[in-house]
Amino acid sequence: MNLTAAWKVPVEEGDIHIQAYGMNHDVPVMLLHGTATYHYCWRSVAAQLASQYRVYCPDLLGYGVSDKPRTVLYSKQAQAKRIQAVIEALDCEAVHLVGHSMGGEIAAHIALQSPHLLRSLTLVAPDGFRRGVASPVKWAARKGWMDGIFRGAMNRKMKPTTLARMLSLPLEHITPEFMDRWTKPYQDPNTPFVIAKTLADDDTGIIAHRISEIHVPTLLIYGTIDKMIPMQVFRQYEQTVPNLCTELYDDSGHVLMEECPDRLAASIQSFIVRCCP
Incomplete structure (x- = not known):
C-alpha cells in the first residue's frame, strides 16, 4: 500500500x-x-x-x-x-x-x-x-533586467518541441498531461522573478x-x-x-x-x- x-x-x-x-x-x-x-x-x-x-x-x-x-x-x-x-x-x-x-x-x-x-x-x-553564472548575466539579474526577459518568455505558450529539447527527451514522451504538469510552475506570476533571483544569487x-x-x-x-x-x-x-x-x-x-x-x-x-x- x-x-x-x-x-x-x-x-x-x-x-x-x-x-x-x-x-x-x-x-x-x-x-x-x-x-x-x-x-x-x-x-x-x-x-x-x-x-x-x-x-x-x-x-x-x-x-x-x-x-x-x-x-x-x-x-x-x-x-x-x-x-x-x-x-x-x-x-x-x-x-x-x-x-x-x-x-x-x-x-x-x-x-x-x-x-x-x-x-x-x-x-x-x-x-x-x-x-557559476557568467558575470554579465548575474549583473543583469541583480539589476532586475532578467525578470522581464523571463516574464516575456513565459507569457508565450511553451511548445512540446521546446520542452522536449529543454529536457533532452524524445517528443513522444511529451504527452498533453506531461506538458501541463511540467509547465505548471511557469504559470505562477512569481516564477520569472525567482528564476532571475536564482541567477543573481548563483553560487x-x-x-x-x-x-x-x-x-x-x-x-x-x-x-x-x-x-x-x-x-x-x-x-x-x-x-x-x-x-x-x-x-x-x-x-x-x-x-x-x-x-x-x-x-x-x-x-x-x-x-x-x-x-x-
Missing part, C-alpha cells in the same frame, strides 16, 4: 511544500529536484521507492507549491539550510538524501554542513565543480574545494549523453569524493527520472540497502 500525503513545513523565510509517499513505512528517503521544476519530476521514482520507504519530495523555496518570497537569497547554500530545517522538522533523525542537478549540489552542501542528518547521499547528474561551485570532505556514503549517477552537466564534472567528483560509488547510464541524458525512472529507482534502492542492510 502506498499512502500519500501533502503538507507545508514552515521555515524561517516561508513555507516549504512536501509531497510524501509511502507514509506507512519508517525509513525516510528525500528527493530534491533541480532548477525550474518541482516535486512532480520525481513522481515515478517516488512511487516505486514508496513500496519500502517513506519518501519525501519537497519543493525548494521559490519552486512548485512552496512560498516564493522576493526578499530572500536563492543561492544553493541558502536552499541547503532550508532543507536542513525541513529534515529536522520532520523529526526522522536522518534521511537517505537524493539530489538531481541543482538539487544534487544542494544535497552536497547538506552533506558538508550537517552530515549527521544523512544516512546516505545519492547525486544524480549533480553540479558543483563548474563555474555554483563554491563548495568545489570542499567536495573531498564528504564522508557520507555517496553514490554518483550520470548519463553519458548529458547535455547539461559535462562529463568533466562526473570525473571531478569521481576523483575527489572518498569511497564514492558510481554508475554511468549509457545513452541517457540529464533528466534521468523521466528517461529511465525504473532503473534510477532500482539504483537508489540498491545503494540504500548496501548502506543500511
